[in-house]
Amino acid sequence: xxxxxxxxxxxxxxxxxxxxxxxxxxxxxxxxxxxxxxxxxxxxxxxxxxxxxxxxxxxxxxxxxxxxxxxxxxxxxxxxxxxxxxxxxxxxxxxxxxxxxxxxxxxxxxxxxxxxxxxxxxxxxxxxxxxxxxxxxxxxxxxxxxxxxxxxxxxxxxxxxxxxxxxxxxxxxxxxxxxxxxxxxxxxxxxxxxxxxxxxxxxxxxx
Amino acid sequence: xxxxxxxxxxxxxxxxxxxxxxxxxxxxxxxxxxxxxxxxxxxxxxxxxxxxxxxxxxxxxxxxxxxxxxxxxxxxxxxxxxxxxxxxxxxxxxxxxxxxxxxxxxxxxxxxxxxxxxxxxxxxxxxxxxxxxxxxxxxxxxxxxxxxxxxxxxxxxxxxxxxxxxxxxxxxxxxxxxxxxxxxxxxxxxxxxxxxxxx
Numbered sequence: 237x238x239x240x241x242x243x244x245x246x247x248x249x250x251x252x253x254x255x256x257x258x259x260x261x262x263x264x265x266x267x268x269x270x271x272x273x274x275x276x277x278x279x280x281x282x283x284x285x286x287x288x289x290x291x292x293x294x295x296x297x298x299x300x301x302x303x304x305x306x307x308x309x310x311x312x313x314x315x316x317x318x319x320x321x322x323x324x325x326x327x328x329x330x331x332x333x334x335x336x337x338x339x340x341x342x343x344x345x346x347x348x349x350x351x352x353x354x355x356x357x358x359x360x361x362x363x364x365x366x367x368x369x370x371x372x373x374x375x376x377x378x379x380x381x382x383x384x385x386x387x388x389x390x391x392x393x394x395x396x397x398x399x400x401x402x403x404x405x406x407x408x409x410x411x412x413x414x415x416x417x418x419x420x421x422x423x424x425x426x427x428x429x430x431x432x433x434x435x436x437x438x439x440x441x442x443x
Numbered sequence: 444x445x446x447x448x449x450x451x452x453x454x455x456x457x458x459x460x461x462x463x464x465x466x467x468x469x470x471x472x473x474x475x476x477x478x479x480x481x482x483x484x485x486x487x488x489x490x491x492x493x494x495x496x497x498x499x500x501x502x503x504x505x506x507x508x509x510x511x512x513x514x515x516x517x518x519x520x521x522x523x524x525x526x527x528x529x530x531x532x533x534x535x536x537x538x539x540x541x542x543x544x545x546x547x548x549x550x551x552x553x554x555x556x557x558x559x560x561x562x563x564x565x566x567x568x569x570x571x572x573x574x575x576x577x578x579x580x581x582x583x584x585x586x587x588x589x590x591x592x593x594x595x596x597x598x599x600x601x602x603x604x605x606x607x608x609x610x611x612x613x614x615x616x617x618x619x620x621x622x623x624x625x626x627x628x629x630x631x632x633x634x635x636x637x638x639x640x641x642x
Contacts, residue, residue: 273613301554302615302641320553322639330642343612345560346532360615360640362559366544372560374534393521393544394642 264314267325271305271358276351281442282340284387288400291338291387291411293355294420298328299413304337305329305358312419319416328420329360331396332368334413335389336361338398339438341375348374348440365396369434381428381435389436390427396436397425444590445510448472449530452508457582457593459628464584466591471509475598478502478517489538490515490526505598510587511563512605514571516598522546523556525603527571531562541571551575552601557617557638559610568610570617572638573601580623580631615640 298312302322306329307313314326329337337359340350345362353359363373369391371378381390389398390410397412400422410425427433444467447453457470479502481487487504505516513528526539533540541560545552555572563569576583576596583594583602594602609618616639623631 302639322554322641332640332642343615346534359613362612362615362640364543364556364558364640364642366542367558367560370542372534372541393524394546 263324264317264326266314266327267303267305267358270307270313270327271356272354273359274354274357276340276342276353276357279340279350279352282350282438282440283443284441285443287338287340287387288411290340291334291398291400294329294334294338294413295411296419296421298326298419299330299416300324300326300328301330301416302333302360303327303329303358304333304353304360306355306420308355317416329413331413332363332365333360334420335368335396335398336363338387339375341373341438345373350440365391366393368396368436369393371436375438375440377437377439379435379437381433384428384435384437387438387441389438390425390430390433391436392427392430392432392434397427445469448508448510449513449528450508454510457628459582459624459626461582461584461591461593461622461624461628462630463633464591464622464624466586466589468584468591468593469510470593470595471507473595473597474506476504476506478504486513486515486526486528487517490524490542491517503598503600505600505603507594507603509592509594509605510590511569511607512561512571514603514605516573516600516603518547518600523552523573523601525556525558525571525573527558527561527603527605529561529569529605530564531566531569533561543571543573545573554641555636555638557615557640559612559615559617559640563607567607568612568617569605569607570610570619570638571603571605572617572619572636573603574619574621574636575601576623577631579625581626582624582628584622584624586620 297306317326397410527541543556
């Protein structure tokens with residue numbers, strides 16, 4: 237074997253070892269270095285436009301399984317976290333944590349009041365997509381998908397996304413935390429016509 | 444030490460000594476049903492109706508009753524569904540105070556699917572998760588304040604366990620102190636399961 241081929245072989249082996257090490261012990265410092273556990277600010281009302289603005293700040297900020305903390309610099313500061321690992325400490329929400337925070341909900345499920353959580357407050361909330369789909373929690377109700385509009389949500393047993401805008405062709409622009417490979421953003425979706433999805437509404441909007 | 448399970452039945456002890464377990468053991472109840480033959484009004488029927496699970500084909504349902512918990516677990520073609528219950532307060536007149544869904548990846552869960560929707564009788568937080576015991580495990584033992592709950596592995600499904608301690612609602616997480624034992628009670632493994640609400 238030539239020395240050049242041996243060197244290439246060494247590089248391949250070293251790359252594989254580096255990748256294996258990354259996969260088994262992966263974590264970022266995003267949550268540790270940036271996030272907090274501050275109390276939320278109770279507010280007296282919630283509006284759909286206001287919540288849309290809150291949701292837009294999470295665009296391009298990544299995705300983290302069980303996560304709920306992000307900044308507003310329009311990039312994922314912990315790209316490529318291993319999917320399904322809540323301990324990687326990365327930036328961004330998951331789908332249900334995103335909905336909880338944008339809907340200004342309480343960790344007390346019997347409380348339908350409004351609580352403003354800071355972007356950097358690391359919080360997921362008590363609901364999974366499946367529980368949102370069932371209308372669990374005092375603030376949440378199920379509703380006919382035909383009546384769902386801006387900042388209502390469509391939920392399946394494994395995913396939830398909020399309506400940013402309704403399209404003329406019956407699809408919707410959904411703002412959602414989609415997955416580690418995609419992050420959090422707005423995509424055109426057909427959840428309204430998908431039988432595995434139900435309509436969910438946060439109650440008490442004042443506008 | 445508790446005297447009854449959540450449904451009012453008297454507690455019983457496991458049939459074997461459990462190696463390395465300190466605390467009085469309480470054997471939880473377990474029933475395995477065919478999802479196509481559940482009786483109207485049963486725990487399983489209520490769970491199937493409420494969670495939109497698809498009972499085809501010939502799915503089994505495992506019902507469990509513990510000291511402060513009750514659950515039904517169903518596997519359908521898409522994954523696992525659970526309905527969770529406790530003696531505590533809940534919304535309106537709902538039969539179940541919580542539940543979970545877990546998609547299966549290669550036949551296994553990606554995480555234990557923590558549910559913190561239920562409360563103890565005095566309003567304290569509770570957590571429910573699935574554990575996937577090792578193949579040689581017959582019993583799953585969970586430490587509770589002042590006693591341990593013993594769950595029999597059944598129905599070929601992950602075991603839905605509950606805890607009334609180490610639940611942190613503000614951080615959407617819970618810890619479970621678990622040991623697994625074989626049919627003679629010998630310790631298979633012991634671990635602390637840290638679970639987070641996710642997805």
